Structure formats: C-alpha cells, structure tokens
Amino acid sequence: MASEMTAYVIEEHGDPDVFARTTTDVPDPAPNEIRVEVVASSLNPVDYKIRQGAIPDFSPELPAILHCDVAGVVDAVGENVTTFEPGDAVYGMPGGARRHGSLAEYVVGHAGTFAHAPETIPLADAAALPVVALTAWEMLTDKTTVGIGDEVLVYGGAGGVGHIGVQLADWLGADVTATASSDDKRAFAADLGADATVDYTTTDVETYVEAHASNGGFDVVFDPVGDDHLQTAFEAVCPYGTVVTTESSSTQDLAAMHQRSLTLGVVLVILPVLLGERQARIGDELADIARLVDDGAIEPHIEERFPFAAVADAHRLGEDGSFNGKILLLNE
Ligand SMILES: NC(=O)c1ccc[n+]([C@@H]2O[C@H](COP(=O)([O-])OP(=O)(O)OC[C@H]3O[C@@H](n4cnc5c(N)ncnc54)[C@H](OP(=O)(O)O)[C@@H]3O)[C@@H](O)[C@H]2O)c1
Known part of the structure; x- marks a missing residue:
C-alpha cells in the first residue's frame, strides 16, 4: 500500500x-x-x-x-x-x-x-x-434509568444528540416531549417518536410542564444544550427527578435542585480518548x-x-x- x-x-x-x-x-x-x-x-x-x-x-x-x-x-x-x-x-x-x-x-x-x-x-x-449515540445512550442508561411510562423531556430534539435521544427514550417506553425552535424541527422530532413537541421560544416552562407532565414536572430532563436550557431543566423536572446534560460549563443557580431533591448527571463521552484509558x-x-x-x-x-x-x-x-x-x- x-x-x-x-x-x-x-x-x-x-x-x-x-x-x-x-x-x-x-x-x-x-x-x-x-x-x-x-x-x-x-x-x-x-x-x-x-x-x-x-x-x-x-x-x-x-x-x-x-x-x-x-x-x-x-x-x-x-x-x-x-x-x-x-x-x-x-x-x-x-x-x-x-x-x-x-x-x-x-x-x-x-x-x-x-x-x-x-x-x-x-x-x-x-x-x-x-458521538451522538454514545452521548444519548450514556445520558439515558448510565446517568439515569428510563422505564415504561416515564415522562422524559428532550431539549434540542431535532439536533444530533437530541434526535437519537428522542428515539432511544421512545424505545425505552417513555412518554417523550421534545422541544425545538421551528415548525420543521418539531415535525421532525414528532416523526422520530416524540409524543408531544414544544416551541420553547414562545412557551414558558410552567406552561409546558402543566400541559405535558403529570407530577409537577418531568421524571427526566435530557439536556444536550446547556446554559439557559440547563437552568430551565431544574424547573421542568419533577421532585426527586433527574436532569442529564452534556454541557455544565456554565454558572447556574442550584437552589431548585435542593428544593426538589434533584439528581444531575453530566456526560463527557470523549473522556476515554482524552485520558487514553x-x-x-x-x-x-x-x-x-x-x-x-x-x-x-x-x-x-x-x-x-x-x-x-x-x-x-x-x-x-x-x-x-x-x-x-x-x-x-x-x-x-
Ligand atoms: N459532553 C459530551 O459528551 C457531549 C457529547 C455530544 C455533544 N455535546 C454538546 O452538546 C451540544 C449539542 O450537540 P449536538 O450534536 O446535538 O448539536 P447540534 O446537532 O448542533 O444540535 C444542537 C441543537 O441545540 C439547539 N440549540 C439551542 N441553542 C443553541 C445554540 N445557541 N447553538 C446551537 N444549537 C442550539 C438547537 O435546537 P433548537 O433550534 O431547537 O434550539 C440544535 O438543534 C453541543 O454543545 C455539543 O458540543 C456534548
């Protein structure tokens, strides 16, 4: 050669x-x-x-x-x-x-x-x-567990990680709500298996929690976006629920985590390559x-x-x- x-x-x-x-x-x-x-x-x-x-x-x-x-x-x-x-x-x-x-x-x-x-x-x-499937897999099966009927909110549901997250959560039996910023992206997320979609640019967190979650919030919030989405995730999740994210390199107020006894899971999927182990x-x-x-x-x-x-x-x-x-x- x-x-x-x-x-x-x-x-x-x-x-x-x-x-x-x-x-x-x-x-x-x-x-x-x-x-x-x-x-x-x-x-x-x-x-x-x-x-x-x-x-x-x-x-x-x-x-x-x-x-x-x-x-x-x-x-x-x-x-x-x-x-x-x-x-x-x-x-x-x-x-x-x-x-x-x-x-x-x-x-x-x-x-x-x-x-x-x-x-x-x-x-x-x-x-x-x-990268995207390993990330969604680690978020939903390593950092938390998702079972039949669990209510899962997927941010960025039309993005690389989110579009696998929607399919995986659906396959695990969850009731999936996906957010996306355009009609086209929301239609795409629905085609992938999302039971409901939300335009987060025009709908506030209280409104979509009220509409799509039954226990005062979602059991799991899947956040492959970070920043403002991560802060909102703490408000969208139910008491004792779990937020899983790919992006925690921002400053957030963790008071809501304390008030609701939340769990936060952070994924860095490339870590074995960075560490060489x-x-x-x-x-x-x-x-x-x-x-x-x-x-x-x-x-x-x-x-x-x-x-x-x-x-x-x-x-x-x-x-x-x-x-x-x-x-x-x-x-x-
Ligand atoms: N830690 C890890 O192991 C890991 C692994 C994979 C990815 N990531 C990170 O996770 C994030 C998402 O990755 P991805 O592959 O899903 O990316 P992507 O395919 O570009 O999708 C990102 C989605 O996030 C939403 N979004 C909201 N605010 C955004 C902004 N300011 N800029 C870009 N998108 C924004 C967009 O949906 P809307 O238009 O609906 O808002 C977009 O569809 C990236 O920051 C990436 O670096 C981390």
Whole structure:
C-alpha cells in the first residue's frame, strides 16, 4: 500500500477556511491499536469548537487532523488486538480530540474505541452515530434509568444528540416531549417518536410542564444544550427527578435542585480518548448501539452529505444550526 495519504488538517485555529488538504505519512497502528481505511466521518459541535480554538485542551497537536466520528474498514491491526481483523467493517470514536482524527484516508486508534458497524445501514451512514449515540445512550442508561411510562423531556430534539435521544427514550417506553425552535424541527422530532413537541421560544416552562407532565414536572430532563436550557431543566423536572446534560460549563443557580431533591448527571463521552484509558467503554457501548440500529430501534438521520474536500462548508452549516439530525462527511 502507499506510504502517504491525503488528509485535511488545520495548521492554526480559526474560521472554517483554516482546513487545508495535505499529504502526510500513513500512520502505523501501535500495540492495542487498529488502522482503519476511512469511508466517512460526521460533524459534531466538538469538531468545530476545536477548530475555533474554543476548547484548546481538546485540540490535537497542530497541524491537526480533526473529527471524532468514523466508519470504515480495518486495514491493519497492532500487537495484542484480537477483536478485529483486516476487512472488518467498523465504526468508532478513535480521536479528533488530543490525538489525530478521521479527516484523512486512514485513522489509527485504540481498538477499544471501535465496534463492528451495524449491518442494516450503509457503512458510511454509521459514521453519523458514534458521538451522538454514545452521548444519548450514556445520558439515558448510565446517568439515569428510563422505564415504561416515564415522562422524559428532550431539549434540542431535532439536533444530533437530541434526535437519537428522542428515539432511544421512545424505545425505552417513555412518554417523550421534545422541544425545538421551528415548525420543521418539531415535525421532525414528532416523526422520530416524540409524543408531544414544544416551541420553547414562545412557551414558558410552567406552561409546558402543566400541559405535558403529570407530577409537577418531568421524571427526566435530557439536556444536550446547556446554559439557559440547563437552568430551565431544574424547573421542568419533577421532585426527586433527574436532569442529564452534556454541557455544565456554565454558572447556574442550584437552589431548585435542593428544593426538589434533584439528581444531575453530566456526560463527557470523549473522556476515554482524552485520558487514553478505559477505551473499551466506547467499543462496548457502540456494540450495544449497533444492535439497537439493527433491531430498528434507532437510526441516524442524515440531512446533508459533503465530500472531505468541502469540510469548510460542512462546518459552516453545522455552526449555523439550521439542520435536522446529522451532517455526514464522505472520503471521496
Ligand atoms: N459532553 C459530551 O459528551 C457531549 C457529547 C455530544 C455533544 N455535546 C454538546 O452538546 C451540544 C449539542 O450537540 P449536538 O450534536 O446535538 O448539536 P447540534 O446537532 O448542533 O444540535 C444542537 C441543537 O441545540 C439547539 N440549540 C439551542 N441553542 C443553541 C445554540 N445557541 N447553538 C446551537 N444549537 C442550539 C438547537 O435546537 P433548537 O433550534 O431547537 O434550539 C440544535 O438543534 C453541543 O454543545 C455539543 O458540543 C456534548
């Protein structure tokens, strides 16, 4: 095989035009790592926040190959790897934070950060799943438990994490209310399985709690937005209820948590990659998620597809926020 590959790198942090196409050495897998020939990646906010320089601690060393999600075919395995062999179709979250990511012809990563890809969707589409599905999975099954008839409020129900959250909560048997800012996004969330939808831009928290929750609040509030949404979540949840969030890096008044004896669960799904430990957590969860996809419980909605060469356009659309579900990036 060739010793060099095409990669899209950033040499400095900045606007979407900082991406540059370059040629670099094909990386070799270290012990416990695999090398994957990349079919596709997808866009997550963490990718554009790293590109912007907004979360410098997460950035791989410059010049950096970004993007956390990947789907592809195993090309080589390092020492000690017994779970995969060349030719396996896999999806995973091997890097893109602190170590190089997937916006290249090949990516290497710890074998524990991968699982065999779902078999019932195209391999490329599986790249839409890792970050958002792992996040929704950890929010609803690790940080809390959701059972039949539980009332779950999903903020950002049309977004990347939220659109999996709606499907997963529905599959777990919950009564799901989803918020979104436009008619189109609310119709999308309803199609995914939300029993009710709310325009949070025109409806205050007391009104939608009164309309859609029976015990003075929702059993679980699923918040993949943070800031004002997190503060509102403390008012929307019922006594003894649970708020699960992806974004707690803001200052909030916790008085409502005390008054209602609430539980708060915070997810940082990329942590095994940042720490370089406990990677098997990712692969084990992705194996469960692949089964859910193959059972028809969840599926990724892909709104737009861009070739790697148009990564700047993908980032502009992602930062604009005017899309449903996910934006896919294809190695073509
Ligand atoms: N901690 C973790 O492990 C983790 C993992 C995944 C994602 N995240 C974070 O969770 C957040 C959501 O991720 P995502 O993949 O769902 O993103 P996304 O696909 O861009 O969706 C975000 C949704 O949030 C809503 N929103 C409200 N205020 C917003 C604002 N100021 N800017 C953008 N969107 C806003 C939007 O819905 P409306 O238009 O309906 O308001 C949008 O559909 C991001 O901040 C991301 O970094 C964290």
